[in-house]
Amino acid sequence: MSEKKKTFQEINKENRIEWDKLKFDTQLIRAGEDPYPETSHSIRTPIYASKSYTYSSLSELMRNHYHYSRTENPTVYALDNKLATLHKGESSISVASGMAAVHLACSSVLQQRVERIRPNKIKKLFLEPKSKEIPNGIIHTNQYVDIYRLLTKLYPQMGFECKIVNMCDLSEVKKIVDENTRFIFLESPTNPSIDLIDIEACANIIHEVNGKCIVDNTFASPALQCPLELGADLVVESLTKYINGHGDCLGGAIIGPKNEIQNIRLFWHEMQGPVLSPFNAWLILRGIKTLNLRMARHSSNAMKLAQFLEKHPKVVKVAYPGLKSHPGHEIAKKQMKDFSGMIGFELETVEASNKFIELLKLIKVGVSLGDLTSLIEYTSIMTGLELAPWERKAMKTSNTHFRFSVGLEDPDDLRDDLDQALEQI
Ligand SMILES: Cc1ncc(COP(=O)(O)O)c(C=O)c1O
Structure with missing residues (x-):
């Protein structure tokens, strides 16, 4: 009997092991893209301008997870694999903008992925408060303004408290963290004041209360800073900036543990839909190489x-x-x-x-x-x-x-x- 054809993801998984062994400059050019399955030997990853993916049988469809481009697209997936490799993370998801990445990362920490639960159970779990304790997250005094607006104007309407502290002073961070703190969200260097925040120290503080450290790495990029190696749990990048570097499109990404990224992909991202177009993914794949x-x-x-x-x-x-x-x-x-x-x-x-x-x-x-x-x-x-x-x-x-x-x-x-x-x- 002939051997079953490997799926796109299975091939990429095997390749990932090889990409991890390469040096950073080589990873920039090759990871996620070379070797790349089914490319008609083209040196560049193609733009897969396709909404659906079709198979010759139901069993083949069930084995593959390219079904619809709101969940996954091969051009975008090449970028996902490259970013995960560069950040030494298990997995990555690329999305429409840096703000979309921030929102999805924070949502996944604050909310739970729930499936197949009856509406009355959802109501019990989430709408009937069991305690007066409100979940909170912490940001820096001088924070990229739209992230500040997201976390201080929009999230509080969904039962969240945003605390603001000067993160350059770690004693202040320690004082403000409590058992309801779900995350510290930090940029370093910060926008616009160019403050420096100690990522490792903040990760240690939030881990003491089992919260997560989310780092926006936009001002550094993975070429200069790898927050996961410093203890961060999730990294957010605005690909719009240095990573693409050519000022011709927007994009964002979240990098972190496989399970969390998969949950973001299949729950928050699939339902909210901030999809990175394969055309923009291609531009970013071109820009990132340098x-x-x-x-x-x-x-x-x-x-x-x-x-x-x-x-x-x-x-x-x-x-x-x-x-x-x-x-x-x-x-x-x-x-x-x-x-x-x-x-x-x-x-x-x-x-x-x-x-x-x-x-x-x-x-x-x-x-x-x-x-x-x-x-x-x-x-x-x-x-x-x-x-x-x-x-x-x-x-x-x-x-x-x-x-x-x-x-x-x-x-x-x-x-x-x-x-x-x-x-x-
Ligand atoms: C630090 C930082 N994070 C996130 C964003 C949002 O990125 P985007 O414009 O790609 O949505 C920006 C935008 O300026 C930023 O400076």
Whole structure:
């Protein structure tokens, strides 16, 4: 009798063992994609523009788990495998955006995957409170604004309390954690203040109460930081930023233990549907191959510009993890391979800041980050427009703060542009 044809997933599972043995640069290019089953020998992974997958028999269909692209798609799955390999995680799911990834990761920690339960049992389990204890999660004072909004405006309507603390001070984190804390959600470096948070220490604190440590690794990418190795339980990436790196699409991913990622895939993701299109997965697969090269150049460019800004008399404050003056410099050295491309800096007055941003010529004014093209954001004017004045105050971002995503242009050109603008204010 002829041997049963292996499924796509079975082949990928075998390949994964081989990909794990490769070095990071090789993984960037090969993991998830090479060897790749059934590609007509093409060097690049094809875009599988298909909603359904058809089989010649029911038994063949039952053995395969490509059925419908809301659950899995072969192009997206190549990216899933690559990201899991790069992060040294068991598994990964790629989704439509970084925000979708944050929401799915937090939902999976706060809620339970329940199936085949009668509505009256669901009501008993979830709507009739057995105790007054409200589950809570903890975020940092200065948090990416839409994650702050998600966890402080939307989740509380579903019976969740969001606690906010300065995570740079671990004693404050210890004080605020209690037996109802389900997760610590942290970014490091943070957006927009470029604070550094000790991932390992936070993971240890939350594990004492059996909660989870969710790390948003967007500002570092797996080329510079591997939170799972530091004790994090789930990693979230906005693929929109450094991982894709070319500024031409959005995407997000969650990386973590196999069971948890499978639950996210089959429960929260399948029902809520924030699917990454195979076209965007293909762009990200193309962009990610140069991640290590790009991160090295983002980091060296940013270091040069941070040093220039630090010495400039018209700049009052610079936050770059690579500078010795950064309060989190030692933490950055401990948990990052390099310091990435994000700089925070402040000028003296609002008047000077308004003038400065108008005077830049080469450096583009725009939201988002992690692109080949340098982008600068006047933080208080360009982000958090939905926030109340008291919320902005609590976040402690000065109204002369700029968040600078240093691109891959020649650093001398970027320095000259900053210099001419600063000279004129
Ligand atoms: C740290 C961080 N996490 C998550 C996100 C959300 O990512 P996306 O824009 O892909 O939804 C962003 C976006 O700027 C971010 O900076």
